[in-house]
Amino acid sequence: MTQPIDHLDDERLLLELYGAGSEADNRHLHACPACSARFAELKAQRARLLAAQPAPPDAGRLRAQRAAVWAQIGNGRRRPVWRALQAGALAGAVLAGVLLYRPAQPPSTPPAAHDVAHLSDEQLFEDLATMLARETPLAAEPLMGLFVAGTDNEVQKQ
Numbered sequence: 001m002t003q004p005i006d007h008l009d010d011e012r013l014l015l016e017l018y019g020a021g022s023e024a025d026n027r028h029l030h031a032c033p034a035c036s037a038r039f040a041e042l043k044a045q046r047a048r049l050l051a052a053q054p055a056p057p058d059a060g061r062l063r064a065q066r067a068a069v070w071a072q073i074g075n076g077r078r079r080p081v082w083r084a085l086q087a088g089a090l091a092g093a094v095l096a097g098v099l100l101y102r103p104a105q106p107p108s109t110p111p112a113a114h115d116v117a118h119l120s121d122e123q124l125f126e127d128l129a130t131m132l133a134r135e136t137p138l139a140a141e142p143l144m145g146l147f148v149a150g151t152d153n154e155v156q157k158q
């Protein structure tokens with residue numbers, strides 16, 4: 001029974017290329033024609049990539065690209081389709097508002113049916129109505145309470 005030949009995959013060949021492969025892989029590479037061929041291939045590819053100089057950026061081309069981008073943005077802003085979409089979104093929001101709007105009504109529950117849940121609902125409604133009717137924001141009341149207490153104290157001191 002012969003051992004299956006464990007050829008080096010590209011990853012291990014690349015490790016060999018950078019001198020970071022294992023000793024066993026290195027030995028196989030030098031003994032195996034198939035792996036040696038692939039290794040030479042990778043080596044040539046790497047040489048080509050290193051030799052290829054990145055093209056220097058052409059100022060004129062960059063300017064043209066920038067102009068094209070700006071023109072595209074300008075077109076997007078002026079495009080009537082976009083305006084129609086905006087108008088449509090606004091109309092949709094108004095429609096949703098109309099659909100969601102319900103005139104405020106006091107809970108119409110018969111007095112006999114009052115249980116804790118209904119009472120709390122009514123209480124909530126009452127509280128909300130009171131809060132909406134107030135001119136002073138409810139959050140300011142504790143502060144005002146401090147002033148009232150201060151005057152009371154002063155009155156008591158006198």
Ligand SMILES: [Zn+2]
Pocket residue numbers: 006007008028032033034035036
């Ligand atoms: Zn091999």
